[in-house]
Amino acid sequence: MKTTKRKNMPPKERRDQLLGCAQILFFSKGFEDTTVQDVLDLAGVSKGGFYHHFKSKDELLFGVLDGMAEGVFSQMDLVASDETSSALKLLRSFTHLRANYLREHDYPGQVEFFRVMNQDKNLVLLEQFKRRVRTGAMPVLTRIIQKGRDDGTFNVADVDTAAELILFLSTFMDLALLRAIEARGTDTADHAARNLQAAIDMQFQTIDRILGLPDGTTDFGWPEAVDVTMATEPPPPPSIN
């Protein structure tokens, strides 16, 4: 992507352009291997123009994570605003949001980004992002569970705690996902892939059981997720110089 210098771009537009360029680079090269200079080059922006908007590469990363969260939240609002649907249909739409996002936004790039974000040095940012998504999702999921309890679809003691637990569970598969993407191209790939599928299945079975629903009611919404994940490229081994 080649962009031309446009000195008079309005601030909001310039900020969004920088974030868009950063996201492309973070997904393709990974966060660690992307320099602020790479972002400047792709955006056609001067150092001064950049630092007017962002203090550091970390702040840029935070902006990208924020943008991803906003994308999920706007989909959540769409789900929640559908007054005519049953609680069960709303719940299914809600549990499919993550898979829909992953499928529609350069999945191999997201896998690489996920791998880098789970390295120790990025854990604080990742934890802050997870908390932000959970906090943003709470009102939507609470409303869905309340509706289902009111009409007798869900059998649950405490609506708020159930919503919080289901959101907490949404990162359970991340442990198995991380192991699976690290096993790509090795002898343990098949084993790790089966464990990832088991983690996904158990996550949704547990959601069913928390809400008093028959097993198999909710699912991830992307049956090919494990195959697609294992088919992404492992990063090249670090070069020895």
Add this chain to the structure above:
Amino acid sequence: MKTTKRKNMPPKERRDQLLGCAQILFFSKGFEDTTVQDVLDLAGVSKGGFYHHFKSKDELLFGVLDGMAEGVFSQMDLVASDETSSALKLLRSFTHLRANYLREHDYPGQVEFFRVMNQDKNLVLLEQFKRRVRTGAMPVLTRIIQKGRDDGTFNVADVDTAAELILFLSTFMDLALLRAIEARGTDTADHAARNLQAAIDMQFQTIDRILGLPDGTTDFGWPEAVDVTMATEPPPPPSIN
């Protein structure tokens, strides 16, 4: 605790003494407010003697966390080595381990330590500690669940994933616990206490449901936990100088 200088203490003993002093100070003053000098003063050790064992205050904290993990692991081994008990009795002993540890080790000090460890700047250490505990607990819990599936007590599809999910759930109550201890002494204390109880109850109900057990089979093992937590002292407000 007043200790005397003992220049000829063997290295392992000296290391343990420094860790013991650090734990006392971290629990009573909090990690942030404890300086390396405080530890030296309490242990009666010189700077050189300290840096022979630990590179930094962070490394000292890691040692304290490690010691706490070891304490839990040795209890786990005791539980797991009991060949004659039923799977259900072993499971109950396992789910009570955390409450037993909390009750028996200066609980108000642990609450203050927990509060500080959950601050953003300490999240990496905390996450590493949690992973270490989960990794150490996996073989023990897996063996218990396998035993219960073999004899028909538990109805569960994938033993490893069930063990991993139950260990993952063991930190669910931490969110509500953190909010509860931050609410101590404020108008929202009662509300936060009720939410903490609901989170504890739902965590164990979910363990029951994952394993196909009747609700109420497992519990935290410390009925007074919420009352005891709310009765600990909030830290003094930061002084304005």
